[in-house]
Amino acid sequence: xxxxxxxxxxxxxxxxxxGAGSPAWGCGGLVGENGTVQLVxxxxxxxxxxxxxxxxxxxxxxxxxxxxxSIVPLPGVPTAVERGGDWxxxxxxxxxxxxxxxGRAESAGAVAASAQVLLETKIDALDITxxxxxxxxxxxxxxxxxxxxxxxxxxxxxxxxARSPIFMAAKFNASRAALLGxxxxxxxPIMITIPLDxxxxxxxxxxxxxxxxxxxxxxxxLLTDAEPDLLAGGPGLTLSRSENASSSLLTDLRTDKGMExxxxxxxxxxxxxxxxxxxxxxxxxxxxxxxxxxxxxxxGLDLSDSAVHISSHHGRPLWPIAIVVGGAAVLVVSFxxxxxxxxxxx
Amino acid sequence: xxxxxxLVAVLLLAASTVAGGTVTARRxxxxxxxxxxxxxxxxxxxxxxxxxxNMKELEVRRGTTVxxxxxxxxxxxxxxxxxxxxxxxxxxxxxxxxxxxxxxxLTVAPHATASTPYHFATPGTFVxxxxxxxxxxxxxAGAIRVLDS
Numbered sequence: 001x002x003x004x005x006x007x008x009x010x011x012x013x014x015x016x017x018x019g020a021g022s023p024a025w026g027c028g029g030l031v032g033e034n035g036t037v038q039l040v041x042x043x044x045x046x047x048x049x050x051x052x053x054x055x056x057x058x059x060x061x062x063x064x065x066x067x068x069x070s071i072v073p074l075p076g077v078p079t080a081v082e083r084g085g086d087w088x089x090x091x092x093x094x095x096x097x098x099x100x101x102x103g104r105a106e107s108a109g110a111v112a113a114s115a116q117v118l119l120e121t122k123i124d125a126l127d128i129t130x131x132x133x134x135x136x137x138x139x140x141x142x143x144x145x146x147x148x149x150x151x152x153x154x155x156x157x158x159x160x161x162a163r164s165p166i167f168m169a170a171k172f173n174a175s176r177a178a179l180l181g182x183x184x185x186x187x188x189p190i191m192i193t194i195p196l197d198x199x200x201x202x203x204x205x206x207x208x209x210x211x212x213x214x215x216x217x218x219x220x221x222l223l224t225d226a227e228p229d230l231l232a233g234g235p236g237l238t239l240s241r242s243e244n245a246s247s248s249l250l251t252d253l254r255t256d257k258g259m260e261x262x263x264x265x266x267x268x269x270x271x272x273x274x275x276x277x278x279x280x281x282x283x284x285x286x287x288x289x290x291x292x293x294x295x296x297x298x299x300g301l302d303l304s305d306s307a308v309h310i311s312s313h314h315g316r317p318l319w320p321i322a323i324v325v326g327g328a329a330v331l332v333v334s335f336x337x338x339x340x341x342x343x344x345x346x
Numbered sequence: 347x348x349x350x351x352x353l354v355a356v357l358l359l360a361a362s363t364v365a366g367g368t369v370t371a372r373r374x375x376x377x378x379x380x381x382x383x384x385x386x387x388x389x390x391x392x393x394x395x396x397x398x399x400n401m402k403e404l405e406v407r408r409g410t411t412v413x414x415x416x417x418x419x420x421x422x423x424x425x426x427x428x429x430x431x432x433x434x435x436x437x438x439x440x441x442x443x444x445x446x447x448x449x450x451x452l453t454v455a456p457h458a459t460a461s462t463p464y465h466f467a468t469p470g471t472f473v474x475x476x477x478x479x480x481x482x483x484x485x486x487a488g489a490i491r492v493l494d495s
Binding site for chain 1: 395396397419420421422423456457478480481483484486
């Protein structure tokens with residue numbers, strides 16, 4: 001088992017996989033031609049406002065080579081998939097970075113059957129397809145479209161399809177990246193807009209293709225109209241921030257591309273996920289409606305699973321665990337389309 | 347997930363031990379009357395779902411020819427490779443993209459069924475496995491014990 005170390009750079013939230021010469025997503029796992037997986041830390045914003053959930057995450061290109069793809073389970077049918085703002089994720093990271101955690105930021109003021117293709121679009125070097133179908137159908141679509149699925153993919157796709165048969169497949173086109181001048185480490189932020197009644201954030205997908213002992217790391221930011229109740233199914237999640245979002249943060253976010261919708265008041269929740277892949281078998285359910293608890297099913301739990309209710313209400317401890325949020329949309333699945341498929345087989 | 351990992355660990359242990367010829371099956375697939383299969387011609391159907399064989403152990407008599415019928419209900423391809431430790435060492439690093447010519451070696455496409463025969467001429471312990479990248483580590487291996495009588 002090899003556990004990759006992560007590299008972060010000051011303001012940049014996205015992380016680089018250390019696999020030299022290989023392309024990778026910045027939002028989850030990467031499966032290489034020979035089936036090896038590199039760990040990539042995930043950063044995601046899941047914002048829920050007026051019945052609409054918006055995911056913002058970044059796909060990072062780490063070099064030329066094979067085409068790389070990810071499949072992201074979505075909680076609903078998106079009305080838009082577009083390029084995200086340029087600094088939203090970085091600004092959120094800065095908001096919770098240690099120096100600002102002391103409160104200075106605010107003062108600064110300022111298939112089977114065929115999967116149904118619902119949407120296709122290109123964003124920079126990414127080819128994005130939104131699919132509707134069961135796990136088998138989406139898996140088959142992915143296979144036919146050059147994705148190499150890891151052995152745990154069938155079970156994980158079924159896990160998500162049982163709740164929401166909507167997936168987003170994203171493939172990095174290395175040739176187009178070259179034409180666009182994208183180099184190793186360049187990220188492409190994506191924002192997905194989904195009307196929802198009961199938001200949830202996929203987390204389990206972050207462990208796709210990893211050995212059970214490998215640690216999944218993710219930073220998950222939530223912006224909601226009110227302080228949320230959160231429900232997760234296991235340990236590994238730390239509630240690091242739960243507070244009214246600063247006016248400076250919201251102002252900065254609102255001025256980013258596509259973020260005009262940010263209202264003057266929102267609740268900021270920051271969760272850090274660090275869990276062995278084997279234990280990350282749940283998602284994060286969210287409720288912002290007073291008196292209504294998050295749905296167990298939305299967290300991927302059944303009646304026999306133990307759940308962790310995470311909330312800072314009533315002065316409860318903030319360390320909790322469980323929950324989480326997840327990574328938003330992120331996910332990952334993935335695979336790599338091997339240029340030389342024979343080398344990936346057997 | 348935790349359960350799955352435990353299973354994987356057990357299977358890996360079984361696979362590696364079997365390859366060394368010392369494994370003892372804990373629960374073998376046997377005939378309806380609880381005796382080992384064979385001798386003679388026997389058909390064994392192996393199901394694959396969520397990258398897992400529905401059988402982990404098989405017990406047959408020397409002189410049995412087993413036709414393995416593999417039903418893959420996954421959206422991804424799988425393999426069935428039957429053989430001794432040397433066979434599996436070769437396939438662990440092999441580059442063949444498809445198996446359809448050697449008895450006991452089979453590639454099964456997504457949502458497909460395929461079959462291959464294998465004759466167990468000598469007693470001992472054999473392994474069946476899928477050697478696609480990561481699949482053995484995920485638990486796709488089992489043991490076949492061939493009895494002398």
